Amino acid sequence: MTQGVLDVDDTNFESQILKADKPALVDFWAPWCGPCKAIAPVITELEKAYGDRIIFARCNVDTSPNTPTQYSIRAIPTLILFQNGKVVDQIVGAVPKSHLEEAVKKIL
Amino acid sequence: MTQDLYDVAIIGCGPAGLQAAIHAASKKAKVIVFGKPTKSSLYKAHIANFCCYEKPISGKDILEAGRKQAESFDAVFLEEDIVKTKKENNLFSLVTESGETFTSRSLLLCMGIARKKLRVKGEKKFEGRGVSYCVDCDANFYKGLDVAVVGNESAAATGALTLLLYAKTVYLICRKLMISDMLYEELKNSQVKIIQDTWVKEIFGTNEVEGILLKNDNTLKVNGIFVELGAKGAMELAANLGVAFDPETFSHVETNRKQETNIPGLYAAGDITGQPWQIAKAVGEGCIAGIEAAEYAKKLANR
Numbered sequence: 001m002t003q004g005v006l007d008v009d010d011t012n013f014e015s016q017i018l019k020a021d022k023p024a025l026v027d028f029w030a031p032w033c034g035p036c037k038a039i040a041p042v043i044t045e046l047e048k049a050y051g052d053r054i055i056f057a058r059c060n061v062d063t064s065p066n067t068p069t070q071y072s073i074r075a076i077p078t079l080i081l082f083q084n085g086k087v088v089d090q091i092v093g094a095v096p097k098s099h100l101e102e103a104v105k106k107i108l
Numbered sequence: 109m110t111q112d113l114y115d116v117a118i119i120g121c122g123p124a125g126l127q128a129a130i131h132a133a134s135k136k137a138k139v140i141v142f143g144k145p146t147k148s149s150l151y152k153a154h155i156a157n158f159c160c161y162e163k164p165i166s167g168k169d170i171l172e173a174g175r176k177q178a179e180s181f182d183a184v185f186l187e188e189d190i191v192k193t194k195k196e197n198n199l200f201s202l203v204t205e206s207g208e209t210f211t212s213r214s215l216l217l218c219m220g221i222a223r224k225k226l227r228v229k230g231e232k233k234f235e236g237r238g239v240s241y242c243v244d245c246d247a248n249f250y251k252g253l254d255v256a257v258v259g260n261e262s263a264a265a266t267g268a269l270t271l272l273l274y275a276k277t278v279y280l281i282c283r284k285l286m287i288s289d290m291l292y293e294e295l296k297n298s299q300v301k302i303i304q305d306t307w308v309k310e311i312f313g314t315n316e317v318e319g320i321l322l323k324n325d326n327t328l329k330v331n332g333i334f335v336e337l338g339a340k341g342a343m344e345l346a347a348n349l350g351v352a353f354d355p356e357t358f359s360h361v362e363t364n365r366k367q368e369t370n371i372p373g374l375y376a377a378g379d380i381t382g383q384p385w386q387i388a389k390a391v392g393e394g395c396i397a398g399i400e401a402a403e404y405a406k407k408l409a410n411r
């Protein structure tokens with residue numbers, strides 16, 4: 001069993017993601033965003049498969065505006081993959097599951 | 109203004125929507141169909157592989173005949189785009205481009221497939237860094253900035269109006285607007301700066317979008333460009349209802365053999381459910397969806 005997709009916000013982004021001992025994938029989303037809803041099940045599936053080795057998190061850009069600004073996010077959904085506190089990949093939009101899985105495998 | 113309650117509302121009046129309307133209305137369901145026949149993929153096509161028609165037939169003729177046939181069963185047609193959907197207390201509510209709200213017990217998605225990309229220089233490079241395909245998702249990132257919306261139809265016009273609530277300046281770039289009179293009035297009386305008879309040629313910038321070059325060789329300094337071609341598609345209209353897409357491409361809505369989506373009362377038929385993009389498939393699925401939706405609505409009404 002994995003821990004599920006973690007909710008992170010402006011206050012704990014650094015401790016939970018940047019200083020984490022594992023790589024992380026963060027899904028930047030908002031409740032009014034249709035494509036964000038559409039990809040959510042894919043993130044949940046990937047978490048079940050890789051959640052033991054990678055942190056899967058989501059950050060609501062509506063309630064946490066600072067973190068998306070820091071990463072110059074201008075469109076959602078945006079997925080950012082972090083390793084040792086650094087951005088290793090940034091994916092915009094509802095992209096195919098296979099594409100996401102490939103990106104995830106690169107940070108395993 | 110809120111209208112009567114319909115049993116079956118159908119978004120799209122291509123072959124899928126028409127066949128669904130015919131079957132649902134012939135089962136005595138109260139049916140309304142939204143959409144513009146000229147925007148069906150079929151409208152300009154000539155068809156030679158549709159069963160029982162040996163000689164090529166014009167798509168326009170098929171669409172006109174289908175509408176007459178559906179009207180003979182008392183289906184109602186409204187040539188407007190839907191710009192918003194909601195589900196509340198088991199009922200669907202739909203808002204048209206003119207701002208009217210309609211309510212139904214079941215809803216059919218027969219919107220076909222839509223082209224969403226502009227295919228111009230800079231578009232791919234700046235995706236997510238100033239190029240956006242979803243006003244509802246991304247308007248909030250452009251507070252106090254200058255933006256352009258490109259498109260000729262309801263998605264672009266309503267998108268531009270929404271962006272006025274966030275951005276400092278909103279340009280609407282279009283060849284020729286094809287929207288309802290009411291929406292046109294609203295747009296004309298708003299602060300949206302309409303630039304007609306031209307199109308986007310190139311999107312430029314260094315790290316982020318800094319401006320766009322138009323076909324008429326003028327440039328506009330903007331921080332963002334929203335590409336909103338055509339009418340809103342399934343991703344913009346139905347994803348917020350929680351409808352499931354195929355996870356591989358996110359381009360089509362997933363249905364079972366009854367044309368049901370994962371949302372009770374919500375059905376999909378035609379090109380929107382995936383390939384093959386053919387009339388025969390569209391009418392076959394439309395038939396099933398129409399019958400199923402009418403039955404669902406009847407059960408809901410009798411509860």
Ligand SMILES: Cc1cc2nc3c(=O)[nH]c(=O)nc-3n(C[C@H](O)[C@H](O)[C@H](O)COP(=O)(O)OP(=O)(O)OC[C@H]3O[C@@H](n4cnc5c(N)ncnc54)[C@H](O)[C@@H]3O)c2cc1C
Pocket residue numbers: 119120121122123124125142143144145146147148149150151152153154155156157158188189190191218219220221339340341345377378379380384385386387388390
């Ligand atoms: C050039 C060309 C040639 C073709 N040739 C053939 C052929 O030979 N044989 C064949 O079988 N098929 C052919 N096709 C494909 C065929 O046209 C489609 O498979 C068929 O039209 C699909 O039907 P549909 O009802 O799913 O969608 P469409 O016919 O595309 O209809 C979609 C409808 O939805 C409406 N709509 C979309 N968004 C909204 C909204 N937000 N609000 C309200 N309404 C909306 C549109 O106005 C339109 O009325 C051809 C297509 C093209 C483009």
